[in-house]
Amino acid sequence: MEQLYTRDTQAIFWNNNKTAIQRMLDYDYTIKREKPSVAAIVAPTSGNKFEKFFYGADEVMIPLYKTTADAKAAQPQADVLLNFASFRTAYDVTMEALEIGGFSSMMITAEGIPERLARAMNAKARELGVTVIGPATVGAITPGAFKVANIGGTITNIINSKLHRAGSCGLVTRSGGLFNELSNIIAINADGIAEGVAIGGDRFVGSVFIDNLLRMEKNPAVKYMILLGEVGGTEEYKVIEAVKSGKITKPIIAWCIGTIAKYYDSGVQFGHAGASANGEMETAEYKNNAMREAGIHVPDTFNDLPAKIKEVFESLNLPAIPEPEINIVPTVRRSKQFICTISDDRGEECTYAGFPISSVATPDTGKGIGDVISLLWFKKQYPKWATDFIETVMKTVADHGPAVSGAHNAKVTARAGKSVVESLVTGLLTIGPRFGGAIDGAAEHFKYADDNGLSPKEFLAYMKKQGIPIPGIGHRIKSLKNPDLRVTGLMNFAAEHFPATPLLDYARTVEALTTSKKENLILNVDGTIGILMVDMWRALGYTEEEINEFIASGTLNAFFIVGRSIGFIGHILDEKRLAMPMYRHPMDDILYDVQKAEKL
């Protein structure tokens, strides 16, 4: 890896830190990245599926996951982990992510992770070749490509400090605040930075100065490096070694802060936890002198650093960097109250999941109502066998005569002089667990039995224990000998067109058992529809979890609602046509059994 991040780099952000993530997306928008730099957010305690963020004036949704494993499985291309867990959990989060694998770098922001855990985590990452930035850091940036969380501060400061496009300096600091400051100094006195890392203030950090400088040495975009060290530790000597041995040949400008520490005894802690000198070699002054002697450009004081940068930069005679066009993040923006992901009426013509209505409406398009449903309900283009099946289902459930409760309700309401819509909803309101609900129930329970590998006998025993009759099994009059031809039709269609029907096959074995007990305990039309829908989704490549969600959210009911509305409207129009009077139920059809209320 010669460059920490590219314009395609995407991260998994552990912890829903909205401000930091918004800063990343503002940066993405400014530099016109094609994809957002955050692909997923891990939010263990959130019940939401996504979080909205601004992208310019618009909004985008970033998916939320409960675990790093789920996030990584869903977004395998995201190879950067931004670990914003607290010092209590940051270690576990890092170790788990290392275990999962597929990450090239991890940034850990927590300060004060127990030293032993920090060391173990850093060693494990090093062994696996994963670059760790931090702990106790604000992060890193490859200008014009990818920015970690809050580094660089506000978007205004980023542009002022030329962090929106690559310059030619490689910058490594310990401190996050001074990283920003140096970016600004470098923008004023040179041409900005090509890559920058704040390695973190704790005693044990993952990647140290030398790791980052060696990478920058190989990165052709980096022409010279700036190192801002601190009193304490001996990491600067590794850099001196690399310069002396010729491993680093690009010019380095360096300064160690904390020259004041020599005046006080060790009781005064200047700066970060890592900044405490044990012995003369670890003092800022000693390190500054050693670096100067090794040929590194070291100013006389921190105040002289800007002049030193200017001097070295000008001596390199680099070509001027063209200023790219940027987007300006709007200062006032308003969060949207509603989200729509299925249709869009903002353009020339309204679209269904990206398809103009005209492209699916007329017969010459070859598209039917099944295609429209697949677009608007599932945001996918289902193959013909699936859309045909959907249409078959809806045609099959369109009506079942005037006596069923929904149709009866619709008829009574229509006769009370109400409108089509009023009459229709009274009919629809009966749809639920007892009316039409067997489709849902059959899908749910048969799938459960199949998923858990229950034999038909075990399934029956399980349902008995639950105290529910098996949904989708049983018919008033039909039996194996006198089959329901609607069911036969559906099964024949499936046999001919479905790639496979594993759940139906299972259901047939259950049916064989139930019908052996009683003739009419056949798989009925509701059961067949529910079960075949599951088979359809399985064949279309949905995961079991996604299918469970379809069932839980009532999608199967929805097919019944749409289909049966056709029948209800037929009954309502029938009533209107016949101009039937107000309906009153005959009293002799009611059992009256009214007792006088007792006094309590």
Add this chain to the structure above:
Amino acid sequence: MAQKAIREYDAKSILAKHWDKYFPDFTYAYETVMVQNGSELLEAAKDKKWLNEKALVAKPDMLFGKRGKNGLVLFKDAKPGDVSLQKAASWIDEKSSSEQSVYFSFDGDTPTGEPKVDMLTHFVVEPFTPHDQSEEYYISATCVGDDDMLYMSAEGGMEVEEGWDEKVTEVAFKITDTEEEIAEKIKANIPADVKPEDKENFAKFAIGFFKAYRELNFAYLEINPFVMQGNKIELLDMVAKLDDTAGFMMVDEWGDVEYPTAFGMEAKSPEVEAIEEADAKTGASLKLTLLKPEARIWTMVAGGGASVVYADTIADMAGIEDLANYGEYSGGPTTGETKFYAETLLDLMTREKDPQGRGKVMIIGGAIANFTDVAKTFTGIIQAFENYADKMKEVGVKIYVRRGGPNYEKGLKDIKEAADRLGLYIEVYGPETHVTDIVRMALEK
């Protein structure tokens, strides 16, 4: 700071608490008490019979070593091993009644350098353990660079410190070493001079010791010496530091452990203690060290790195005689926290006028913040100005501000307006000015 020294008594108590886990093959009587005066010792003797029955040793337990050379170990009255409870109690009362001088370095038995003078407040009392010099051993562990180091020697006590290079065996361990690898390495490196009959036990003890060091999150652990008599162990002297960042995981393991101020360190002023208390309660960072409260330059700088750069620059340009404090606030403190921090500094700096009649300087500095809202923190500083404006004028405070970051334009404008309204001298600069240039400006006035 992550590594904190603890008392010898606490170090022994932690090991004793987990003794059977790490040293199942050995016994340790854990006969030790910590007291602050003689009557506490007599009180303790009501419960602990051994205090009445055994000859005793008493010594201060205040984080400093070389107690023997400083004459601060009581092990004899007329002859070694005859110290009674009464004698120990009266000795403790005597030593704690007035300030004692303690030397930290010796050339042979002659003290070198300046002693530190302070009151002795904590003592440990233990049984006198008659033993042969040859039964004394040394062991310690700490982290050097990326590795853990185990130091072992067949000689304990003073000898090991004076002949470190010849007498101590060093073994380095990677953090990733497994328990088996660690045990193998230790077994292979038992000092040659350990008595043949003790070698196996020494290895067992060292393996347990190193495991305890690792698992109990010690940053430094030393027993010098320990006495090994078959399976019986005595811990004669211990030094330990804990990695206090592991405190949240070690609540039960460590028990009620205390991090005392080192002997001879000036007690923290109430102001510094108040800031530490506030720091402990917030997710932000508030730090304050008083260097020379009568000096004329005070700093209120945001950020761990920037605060050091300001201190460096003041030391370079004005010298440390003029620098009153070191400190920093960062990590997005609230307006209220910033106000409290600013008021603490303003209160300290306005107590006395400069003896040479010069004015005072307040440096309100900082780098370009990543996420701290500058206007919000400056609101806290402005509120502090409002309460201290009169006092600030009395001692002639000139304020120099330099800051950048989120909302900095508003912050700078607000603080300028407030100072002007209150009649305070102020100069205000943003990111276009070099971060520490206000120090130069302030000194040129």
